[in-house]
Amino acid sequence: MERERDTDTSRRGPDEVVLRVEDLHKRYGREEVLKGVSFEVRRGETKVIVGPSGTGKSTLLRCITRLTEPDRGRIWLGDVEVTGRGVDLNRVRASVGFVFQDFNLFTHLTALDNVRIGLLKVKKLPKDEATEIARKQLEHVGLAHKADAYPAELSGGQQQRVAIARALAMEPKLILFDEPTSALDPELTGEVLDVMVALAKEGMTMVVVSHEIGFARAAADELIFMEGGVIVEQGPPDQLFRQPKYPRTAEFLRKITALYGETG
Amino acid sequence: MDKIELGGLVFDPAWLPKLGQGLVVTLEITGLCIALGIVLGLILAVLRVYGRGPLYWLSSLYVQFFRGTPLLVQLLMVYYGLPSWGIVLSPFVSGVIALGLNTAAYQAEYFRGAIQSIPRGQMLAARSMGMTRAQAIRYVILPQALRLVIPPWSNELILMLKYSSIVYMVTVIDLMGAARTIAARTFRYFEVFILVALIYLALVFLLSWLLRRLEERVRVPGLGMERGAPH
C-alpha cells in the first residue's frame, strides 16, 4: 500500500489538491452553523481543526461527504465535485474515511468483520481478498491479535484503533477524524495518537478535529482555528502558537494548552 | 385403555388422538401466522422508521388499524367479509391470515422500538463508508435490532400461541376446538380443559426455553446481556 501511494504521488505531483471546500454554509433552523468556510487540503497533508464547542467543526466534517447536506458552497474531492449534480455519493464516501469521537464500531461484528464489511459490501471484493486486507490493517494499528474480539470486549483505545483500521482498509484518499480521542481516558489517548502520527508520517491525507496540542505540533502541517462558523485563522502550528494574528486565537490556544497540556 | 381416575376426576386416554390432531393444527396456525407476522412486521417497522410520505402513512395506518380493533372482528371480516369481494378462503387459511395480519402490527411495534434504540452513530458510520441506506439497514441496523427484540418478541409469540384458539370461531378444530368437541360429547368439561391447560402450559414452557437459548446463542460477546451480571 505504501508503495502504491508513493507512485501515485510521483504521478500526480505532491501538490495535488485532495479536498477543496469553498464558501460552505449550513444552517440548522434559525442558527447559522457554518458561515462561509473555505480551505484546501493537499495530498499528504494533515490539517488540524480546533475551536470552541458548538462552532460547527463536526458539521463541517459531515458536510464534506454530504452526510449532512450543506446549504450553499462547493466541495471538490480531487476532480470530483461532491456538491455537483448526479454525483455518486456512495462512491465518494467509500473513498473518504471517517473516524468518530465515539468510535461507532458495529457492535455485532468482530474487529475483523468491522474492518472487512466495507470491502465486502461496498467495494464488493471477494472474501479472501477482503480478509487479507482487513488482517493487514488490523496489524497496521497493532491489533492483529484482537481480530476475533467484539467491540464490547475491547478498550476504548483499541476500539478507536479498529475504527482507524476500518477506515484505512478502504484505501481512502482522505481520512476525516472528529475528536478521535476525546471519549477516551487520558491513559488511552496515547495509543490512538501514536497511530495517527504514524499515518501522517506515512503520507496519509488527514483532516483532524482535535484539541490534542501535542498531536497538532507533531503531525499537523497546518492548524485551523474556527469560531462562530468561520475560520478565524490558519497556518503552521508553530506560527499560530507563537505569533497569532488575532487575540482570539491566542486566547483559545492558551486555554486548550492549559487544558490538554503540551504532550498529547 | 382404561379410564384414569384421579381425585374424583375421570380422564379417558381415548381423548388423546383427537387432542393430538388439534395440537398439530394449533402449532401449524401459530407457526404460520408468526412467520407471516415476522416478514410483514419487519417491512412495516422499516417503513415506519425510514419511510417517507405515503409509505410511512400507510404503514402507520396499518399498525393503528390492527392494534385498534379486536382480533375477533378481524378474523370474522376475513372469513365472512372477504367472500363478498369474491375472495373465499378456507377456515384454516382465514385463521392464519387474520392472526398473521394482526400479529404483524404488534411485531412491527417491537421491531420499530428495537430499530430506534440502535444509536444513530451506527447508521452514520455505515453511510460514511459508502453503504446505501438499504445496505446499512440490512447489514448494520437489523442484525443488532433483531438481537434486542427477542425478549419482547417472545411475549408476542406466546400470546399468539394462546390467542390462536380464537380460530374455533370460524370452525377450525385446533387444540381448543378438539377439547370443546370432546367435552360436549362426554360432559367431562372440567377434566378436558384441565388437560388442555396443561398442554398449553407445557408448550409455553418449551417455547420460553427455546427462545432463551436462541437469545443466548446470538448474544454478542461482551455486551451486557448476561443474566444477573452487574451493569
Ligand SMILES: Nc1ncnc2c1ncn2[C@@H]1O[C@H](COP(=O)(O)OP(=O)(O)OP(=O)(O)O)[C@@H](O)[C@H]1O
Ligand atoms: N442535527 C442537528 N440539528 C440541529 N442542530 C444541530 C445539529 N447538529 C448540530 N447542531 C448545532 O450546530 C451547532 C454546531 O454543532 P457542531 O456539532 O458542528 O459543533 P462542534 O464544533 O463540533 O462542537 P463540539 O466541539 O462540541 O463537538 C451546535 O449549536 C449544534 O447545536
Ligand SMILES: [Mg+2]
Ligand atoms: Mg463536534
